[in-house]
Structure formats: C-alpha cells, structure tokens
Amino acid sequence: SQQGEEDPQALSIQEGENATMNCSYKTSINNLQWYRQNSGRGLVHLILIRSNEREKHSGRLRVTLDTSKKSSSLLITASRAADTASYFCATDGRGGSNYKLTFGKGTLLTVNP
Amino acid sequence: EPEVTQTPSHQVTQMGQEVILHCVPISNHLYFYWYRQILGQKVEFLVSFYNNEISEKSEIFDDQFSVERPDGSNFTLKIRSTKLEDSAMYFCASMGSGRTGELFFGEGSRLTVL
Numbered sequence: 001s002q003q004g005e006e007d008p009q010a011l012s013i014q015e016g017e018n019a020t021m022n023c024s025y026k027t028s029i030n031n032l033q034w035y036r037q038n039s040g041r042g043l044v045h046l047i048l049i050r051s052n053e054r055e056k057h058s059g060r061l062r063v064t065l066d067t068s069k070k071s072s073s074l075l076i077t078a079s080r081a082a083d084t085a086s087y088f089c090a091t092d093g094r095g096g097s098n099y100k101l102t103f104g105k106g107t108l109l110t111v112n113p
Numbered sequence: 114e115p116e117v118t119q120t121p122s123h124q125v126t127q128m129g130q131e132v133i134l135h136c137v138p139i140s141n142h143l144y145f146y147w148y149r150q151i152l153g154q155k156v157e158f159l160v161s162f163y164n165n166e167i168s169e170k171s172e173i174f175d176d177q178f179s180v181e182r183p184d185g186s187n188f189t190l191k192i193r194s195t196k197l198e199d200s201a202m203y204f205c206a207s208m209g210s211g212r213t214g215e216l217f218f219g220e221g222s223r224l225t226v227l
Contacts, residue, residue: 031214033214033215035218041221042117042204042219042220042221043156043206043216043218044218045215045216045217045218048213048214048215092214099161099214099216100146100161100169101158103148103155103156103157105154105155106155
C-alpha cells in the first residue's frame, strides 16, 4: 500500500507567502515526520508529531495531524527563497519497533524572490 | 553540531563489481539505517541495524546487500555484484538511544552503475 503521499507534487509561490503541503497515509502510525531535502543533498529533519498530538509548531513551521482522516499538513509561513526544496512526510508505523520510516514522494516547493 | 558522515560522495562502478559505501553515524547513537533514493523517486527503506545485528530489512535488501559495523564508529553497506538498477543515492541515518523517532541523515553517496 502507498504510505505518505504528499500533495501537491509541486508548488510555486512568491517570497513572503505561506506554503501548505499535505500528506495522506493509509496505516496506523506512531508518529509522522516532515523532512526537507535540498537538491542533491541529504534529508534534514524538520518536525515530528506524535499520533496523540493534533498540532505542533516550530519557528515558521506548523504541522497538523488528523488521524481520523489519516492526513497531515505542513505550513511554512512567510516563505523565503531559501525554503526552496523538496519536502517529504514520513510515517513510522504503529506496532513497529525499529523506527522504519516510510516516505512519500515529496512536494517540490519553489519560492520565487 | 554532530552529523552523519558518508563517503564516497559519488562512486561510479561497472555492473557486476562490488561496492562498499561508508558511514560514520553520530557517536552516541545506537540505531542505524540505510535508505536509498532512485532519481526522482521516493526514499526507500533498506535495512535497520541495532545491537550489532539487522533488526529489519526490506525486500530490496536481498542477498546482494550486506551491512557491517566493523568497529565502534563505521557502518558500511556492501553491494556484492552491482546491477544497473542499483544506481541511486544511498543515505545512511542514525538515531539516538532516546528513541525519539527522529533520524539524522547523512548527505548521501551517489552510486552510478554503468
């Protein structure tokens, strides 16, 4: 089954605007995480939200989680050109003990100066 | 800030050759992982390693793949006989003993099989 599918696949906005990316998943989870990847680089952890949490903030990032809908959203406020990157959600399935993450295909965010 | 270090950053090899990718996880971490990302596709789990043994592996991680932690710092991924479809970016990751769920990834090793 597909787990961690983001939409949109690509998003282009102007600097200063907010960017919202969504993620849907199919199986029960322990937590959901968002990672960022600059082109050709490694994955950088942004934020983790546990299955019993509904919303979490970190700086300009806001993540929501709706376990009834099996979906999450990542909001980046007041975007900057440096936010241009691919953003992935990753789920850690409930019942697992090895913290094996299942990644989505990602949203490519372009922030135009 | 502690980081996961991977070498080489890029390796080109001929089909059928053996390749070893090296990783130095964060020093006090206990859980280690290899993921791969074929160009333009999802990041895929390969294997997790804890307490000197494989704790879980995916169906991608067949008999051609192996992992080792030969000393207290290195964590290697070996591909015995590379195929064209092994061309990908390989990421090493580690997680601390607190089991927060947050993985720290290296910058990746790009493998090109010709």
